[in-house]
Amino acid sequence: MRDLSSYPAEPFRIKVVEVPKMLDRPEREKAIVEAGYNTFLLNSEDCYIDLLTDSGTTAMSDQQWAGLMVGDEAYGGSKNWYHLKAAVQEYYGFEYVTPTHQGRGAENLLSTLMIEEGQYVPMNMYFTTTRYHQEKNGATFVDVIIDEGHDSTAKDVPFKGNIDIAKLEKLVAEVGAEKIAYICLAVTVNLAGGQPVSMQNMKDVRAFADKHGIKVFSDATRCVENAYFIKKREKGYENKTIKEILKETMSYFDGCTMSGKKDCLVNIGGFLAMNDEDLYNRSRELVVVYEGMPSYGGMAGRDMEAMAIGIKESVDYNYIEHRVEQVAYLADRLLDAGVPIVEPAGGHAVFLDAKRFLPHLTQDDFPAQSLAAALYVEGGVRAMERGIISAGRDKITGDHHRPELELVRLTIPRRVYTYKHMDVIADAVIRLYEKRDEIKGLEFVYEPPMLRFFNARFKIK
Numbered sequence: 001m002r003d004l005s006s007y008p009a010e011p012f013r014i015k016v017v018e019v020p021k022m023l024d025r026p027e028r029e030k031a032i033v034e035a036g037y038n039t040f041l042l043n044s045e046d047c048y049i050d051l052l053t054d055s056g057t058t059a060m061s062d063q064q065w066a067g068l069m070v071g072d073e074a075y076g077g078s079k080n081w082y083h084l085k086a087a088v089q090e091y092y093g094f095e096y097v098t099p100t101h102q103g104r105g106a107e108n109l110l111s112t113l114m115i116e117e118g119q120y121v122p123m124n125m126y127f128t129t130t131r132y133h134q135e136k137n138g139a140t141f142v143d144v145i146i147d148e149g150h151d152s153t154a155k156d157v158p159f160k161g162n163i164d165i166a167k168l169e170k171l172v173a174e175v176g177a178e179k180i181a182y183i184c185l186a187v188t189v190n191l192a193g194g195q196p197v198s199m200q201n202m203k204d205v206r207a208f209a210d211k212h213g214i215k216v217f218s219d220a221t222r223c224v225e226n227a228y229f230i231k232k233r234e235k236g237y238e239n240k241t242i243k244e245i246l247k248e249t250m251s252y253f254d255g256c257t258m259s260g261k262k263d264c265l266v267n268i269g270g271f272l273a274m275n276d277e278d279l280y281n282r283s284r285e286l287v288v289v290y291e292g293m294p295s296y297g298g299m300a301g302r303d304m305e306a307m308a309i310g311i312k313e314s315v316d317y318n319y320i321e322h323r324v325e326q327v328a329y330l331a332d333r334l335l336d337a338g339v340p341i342v343e344p345a346g347g348h349a350v351f352l353d354a355k356r357f358l359p360h361l362t363q364d365d366f367p368a369q370s371l372a373a374a375l376y377v378e379g380g381v382r383a384m385e386r387g388i389i390s391a392g393r394d395k396i397t398g399d400h401h402r403p404e405l406e407l408v409r410l411t412i413p414r415r416v417y418t419y420k421h422m423d424v425i426a427d428a429v430i431r432l433y434e435k436r437d438e439i440k441g442l443e444f445v446y447e448p449p450m451l452r453f454f455n456a457r458f459k460i461k
C-alpha cells in the first residue's frame with residue numbers, strides 16, 4: 001500500500017447530506033431474495049453504500065444546483081442549450097452537437113445513421129448498450145482491444161484499453177474497408193476494468209482509418225478519466241492540462257457519443273457531437289423522432305445548464321486527481337489483503353475478479369452475479385455483475401457469450417463517498433473473501449430477451 005499521505009484529500013466541502021438506512025443482516029438476506037439475487041432490482045433505500053454505478057449518481061456542485069434555477073424551459077432555442085453547445089465546442093472541440101437524454105440516445109442516433117445492414121463495427125471491447133444498438137442496426141461487432149485487455153492480471157500494461165492495429169488490419173483484409181461502418185474507440189474501456197487508451201494509440205487508429213477511408217467515433221463517456229491517465233502515464237503529457245489533453249484526444253475523432261451522466265458530472269443527459277455537417281443535419285432530423293427538439297434532445301433546460309457547468313468542472317485537476325486516486329485507494333486496500341481484482345485499477349471502479357475469487361464455481365454458475373449478491377448481504381454494499389450475464393447471448397447461435405473477464409464492479413460515484421467509506425467497502429469484501437467457499441452458484445428463474453442483466457431473476461443452484 002502507498003504512503004497514506006499520497007492519496008489526495010477530498011477537494012470539496014459537504015453541504016448537503018443524505019442519511020442512508022442501515023439494514024441488519026436478516027433484512028438484507030430477505031431483500032436480496034426479493035430482488036431475485038439481482039442487485040439492479042434492490043431498492044436503493046436498502047443499500048448502505050451504493051456502488052451499482054457511477055452513472056448519474058454524481059453529487060452536483062453548488063454552482064450546478066444554482067444553474068438549475070436558471071433553467072429556460074422553452075420548447076425551442078432554450079438559452080441553456082446554447083450554453084451547453086458552447087461548452088461542448090470549447091472542451092471537446094466538435095463543431096456540431098445534438099443533445100440526447102443520455103448516452104444510449106446518442107448511440108441510437110449514430111448507429112442508425114452510420115450503419116448499413118451487413119457491415120462491421122470494430123471496437124475496443126463491447127459495451128452493453130453500444131453493441132446492442134450496433135447489432136440492432138444490422139452490424140456485426142468485432143472486438144479489437146489488445147489481448148491484455150482481457151487479462152485481469154496484466155498489471156504492468158499502462159494502457160490496457162488500446163486497440164490492436166493488427167486486429168484492425170486483419171478485419172479490413174478479410175471484409176474490405178467499405179464494409180466497416182466506422183471504428184468505435186472507447187475512452188476508457190468500462191468492461192475491461194475502466195482501462196485507458198494512450199494518445200499514441202488514438203493517433204495510430206486515426207492514421208490507419210485515414211489510410212482506408214474509414215470514420216472513427218469515440219465513446220467519450222469517461223474521457224476525462226482517460227485524460228488523467230494520459231497525464232500520469234504517457235511521456236510528453238505530464239505538463240499539459242486536463243483540458244488540453246481532452247481537446248487533443250477528441251481531435252483524432254470524427255465525432256463522439258457521450259453519456260453526460262459520467263464525466264459531465266450530471267444526473268441525466270448526453271450528446272452526439274461531430275464535425276460533418278451532413279451527418280449533423282441527419283441527426284437533427286432523427287433526434288425529433290426519439291428524443292425531442294434538436295435544442296433539448298430529451299433534457300430539461302435546467303439539466304442542460306447543469307451539464308454545461310459540469311463539463312467545465314470536470315477538467316479541474318483537483319477534482320479528477322481525487323476521483324481516480326480514491327478508486328486506487330480502494331484497490332490498494334484489497335490488493336494488500338490478497339483479494340483478486342483487475343490490475344491496474346481503472347478510473348471509475350475496482351473490479352473483483354470473480355473467477356479467481358470463487359474458483360469452485362464454473363462460469364455457468366454465474367460467479368460474478370453470485371458474488372455481487374453475497375457482498376450485498378455481507379456489508380449492505382450494492383455492486384454490479386459484469387460477466388456472463390451482462391455479455392448476453394450470441395445473436396446467431398443463441399448461446400451465452402462467455403467473456404474472459406467475469407467481474408463484479410465496485411463503481412465509485414463522483415464526489416459522494418469518503419475514504420472511510422472505502423474502508424467499509426474493503427472490510428466487507430475482505431471478510432467475504434475469507435469465507436468465499438460458502439458462496440454458491442445461481443441459475444435463471446427469468447431471463448429477459450435483451451440486455452438481460454437489468455431485469456433477470458435468479459435462485460440459488
Ligand code: PM9
Nearest residue numbers: 053055102103104127128129190221259261
Ligand atoms: N454505463 C454503467 O453503469 C450505465 C448503465 S449499464 C448499461 O457503466 C459506456 C462506456 C457506458 C455507458 C453506460 C453508456 C451508455 C455508453 N458507454 O447509460 O445511456 O459505461 O447514459 O450511457 C453505465 P447511458
